[in-house]
Amino acid sequence: MSSRVLVITERQDGSFGKVTYEALSEGRRIADCINAEVTVAVLGDCREADALELEEYGADTILLAEIASLSSYGTDSYVNVLEKLAKELRPQIILLGATDHGKDLAAQLSARLDAGLAMECTGIKLENGEFTFTRPMYGGKVIADIKIKGYPKIVAVRPNVMKMEINRRKAVIKDLAVVVGKGRTLVIGKKVQSEGKINLTEADIIVSGGRGTRGDFGPIEALASLLDGGVGASRAAVDAGWRPHNDQVGQTGKVVSPTLYIACGISGAIQHLAGMSTAKYIVAINIDSEAPIFAKSDFGITGDLFKVIPAIVNELRTKFPATGISRPLCPAAVSIALF
Amino acid sequence: MEIVVLVKQVPDTEAMIQIAEDGVSLKTEKITWIMNPYDEFAVEEALRIRASLGGRVTVLALGPESTVTAIRTALAMGADKGIHINDPAAEGSDSLSTGKILAAALKDIPYDLIIAGQRAMDDDGYQVGAAVAEYLDIPQISMVIKQEIVGGKIICHRTEDGALVTVESDLPVLFTTQRGLNEPRYVTFPNILKAKKKPVEIKTLEDLGIDPQTVGPAGQKVTIVALHSPPKRIGVRMLVRETDQENAAELVRILSEKVNVSRA
Numbered sequence: 001m002s003s004r005v006l007v008i009t010e011r012q013d014g015s016f017g018k019v020t021y022e023a024l025s026e027g028r029r030i031a032d033c034i035n036a037e038v039t040v041a042v043l044g045d046c047r048e049a050d051a052l053e054l055e056e057y058g059a060d061t062i063l064l065a066e067i068a069s070l071s072s073y074g075t076d077s078y079v080n081v082l083e084k085l086a087k088e089l090r091p092q093i094i095l096l097g098a099t100d101h102g103k104d105l106a107a108q109l110s111a112r113l114d115a116g117l118a119m120e121c122t123g124i125k126l127e128n129g130e131f132t133f134t135r136p137m138y139g140g141k142v143i144a145d146i147k148i149k150g151y152p153k154i155v156a157v158r159p160n161v162m163k164m165e166i167n168r169r170k171a172v173i174k175d176l177a178v179v180v181g182k183g184r185t186l187v188i189g190k191k192v193q194s195e196g197k198i199n200l201t202e203a204d205i206i207v208s209g210g211r212g213t214r215g216d217f218g219p220i221e222a223l224a225s226l227l228d229g230g231v232g233a234s235r236a237a238v239d240a241g242w243r244p245h246n247d248q249v250g251q252t253g254k255v256v257s258p259t260l261y262i263a264c265g266i267s268g269a270i271q272h273l274a275g276m277s278t279a280k281y282i283v284a285i286n287i288d289s290e291a292p293i294f295a296k297s298d299f300g301i302t303g304d305l306f307k308v309i310p311a312i313v314n315e316l317r318t319k320f321p322a323t324g325i326s327r328p329l330c331p332a333a334v335s336i337a338l339f
Numbered sequence: 340m341e342i343v344v345l346v347k348q349v350p351d352t353e354a355m356i357q358i359a360e361d362g363v364s365l366k367t368e369k370i371t372w373i374m375n376p377y378d379e380f381a382v383e384e385a386l387r388i389r390a391s392l393g394g395r396v397t398v399l400a401l402g403p404e405s406t407v408t409a410i411r412t413a414l415a416m417g418a419d420k421g422i423h424i425n426d427p428a429a430e431g432s433d434s435l436s437t438g439k440i441l442a443a444a445l446k447d448i449p450y451d452l453i454i455a456g457q458r459a460m461d462d463d464g465y466q467v468g469a470a471v472a473e474y475l476d477i478p479q480i481s482m483v484i485k486q487e488i489v490g491g492k493i494i495c496h497r498t499e500d501g502a503l504v505t506v507e508s509d510l511p512v513l514f515t516t517q518r519g520l521n522e523p524r525y526v527t528f529p530n531i532l533k534a535k536k537k538p539v540e541i542k543t544l545e546d547l548g549i550d551p552q553t554v555g556p557a558g559q560k561v562t563i564v565a566l567h568s569p570p571k572r573i574g575v576r577m578l579v580r581e582t583d584q585e586n587a588a589e590l591v592r593i594l595s596e597k598v599n600v601s602r603a
Binding site: 012017073075076099100101103104107108110111112114115116117118119120132135136137138139140141142143144145146147148149150184185186187188189190191192193197199205245246248251252253259260269270271274277278280281282283284289294295296297298299300301302303304307308311312314315316319 | 350352353354356358365376377433434435438460461462463464465466468469470472473474477478479480481482484494497498499500501502503504505506507508509512517518519559560561562563564565566567568569572573575576577578579582583584586587588590591593594595597598
């Protein structure tokens with residue numbers, strides 16, 4: 001009986017989101033441990049040529065359901081299609097990215113299939129034939145190792161954690177015949193709010209501002225732009241109306257795991273720390289040398305951010321004059337960059 | 340409109356969380372318990388809907404004795420009645436079991452709309468809302484930041500990875516809350532007193548027709564086998580040169596060694 005790992009892809013504006021490659025790479029690694037094959041389900045707007053990219057990251061079989069009614073995410077249609085697919089393929093593990101779309105899908109698929117779910121999984125181990133999944137709880141203050149009984153086991157991987165790894169295979173691509181049926185909910189509009197904005201949950205570098213900015217995010221944005229990073233905000237900045245809710249990093253905002261997090265004018269409330277404590281390197285800039293954020297940082301500068309940030313910007317411009325080539329940061333920690 | 344709000348009691352987000360000796364649970368002595376913040380948005384939204392469309396707001400919670408505080412808070416905010424599923428056999432239920440128990444209770448409660456928090460701040464599971472909707476065979480819409488009810492239909496605006504997606508559905512529906520949906524009202528002392536007179540029904544698993552072996556520890560599909568504290572940082576290195584320029588230079592030098600910093 002052959003084992004199977006099913007990876008569910010996510011399309012974002014005509015390409016696969018980075019988390020899709022992360023989930024697929026993890027799926028490949030698992031499959032290699034349990035002698036399984038990796039099947040990838042591509043629902044929606046994707047041409048065959050684009051789907052074949054997935055070969056690079058270890059797909060053995062690519063099932064493509066390129067149907068107009070699946071081109072934008074609708075909970076019912078996706079869950080119905082994937083329920084049927086899961087029942088046919090009987091995979092041991094189902095992997096997808098824990099984006100907003102992925103969380104919504106994973107939660108409902110879990111209930112539909114009566115399958116245990118590891119939500120926001122940050123690590124998977126296989127020991128003595130048993131899987132253990134690691135995931136954060138209590139806003140990241142506790143890391144839990146969990147076991148899931150039965151099959152399939154659904155794993156929604158936290159973005160920006162699993163390593164993307166090239167593992168080229170020759171994939172077989174097949175059409176996935178689906179009957180979508182009528183959804184109970186109807187998507188009647190979609191407005192992209194963050195045109196050109198970097199998705200914080202996938203960003204490698206984030207520069208965040210808090211109360212200390214007094215509403216002026218100019219320096220934060222300038223530094224972020226120079227580093228090709230995202231701009232985050234503390235709850236204070238969002239509550240004050242200086243930044244939109246979407247930008248909030250924290251326990252009741254976004255949980256991010258960048259390689260570098262620069263916190264400017266942020267005191268370091270526990271609920272903010274919960275949103276960024278897994279960053280590889282944390283730098284804090286605050287006028288108050290007693291600010292709690294310093295205790296949780298790797299590097300700190302006591303000073304006025306309106307003076308310190310321009311000094312950093314200046315230093316970056318001097319040390320790394322513009323090459324004219326736009327190249328996002330590629331931290332040594334990430335093995336293969338997509339770009 | 341019959342509106343049911345699902346609430347959960349969770350540790351205060353400012354709380355210091357400590358792992359208990361057994362390595363799979365938390366020390367609870369020093370914890371302050373609060374209503375899950377995302378459930379506060381749910382209660383508030385229910386009250387606003389009741390204000391504009393009339394009807395009743397019922398709060399439903401599964402949890403031990405202490406959960407009554409969250410229910411009373413919701414009643415003090417203005418909810419009409421509470422239902423508390425309190426049964427020791429339900430403790431240790433995972434997300435699917437919790438969904439199953441709540442759905443069983445909801446079979447006996449009239450509802451046009453169910454509102455739940457997108458996730459609970461303890462398990463960060465994001466699952467219970469969807470599970471309840473699935474077991475009731477009603478649609479669920481997650482992460483709703485704005486909603487309107489117009490003639491038996493609900494229009495929800497949800498946040499989805501940087502986009503605002505508008506979804507329409509017939510009622511009944513279950514939707515989960517997103518931060519920004521509303522600003523929950525403060526509870527005033529007179530309202531706390533008034534809330535003491537509002538009814539809170541207590542239910543057990545037997546009342547709901549649930550076999551304890553299918554929930555709680557025995558019914559777990561997902562089991563915590565170990566809890567760890569996250570890795571600690573080694574301690575901050577403060578950059579203390581004379582000038583901002585010198586500190587900036589030092590920082591950029593350090594970062595370019597550790598992180599492959601270059602200009603975009």
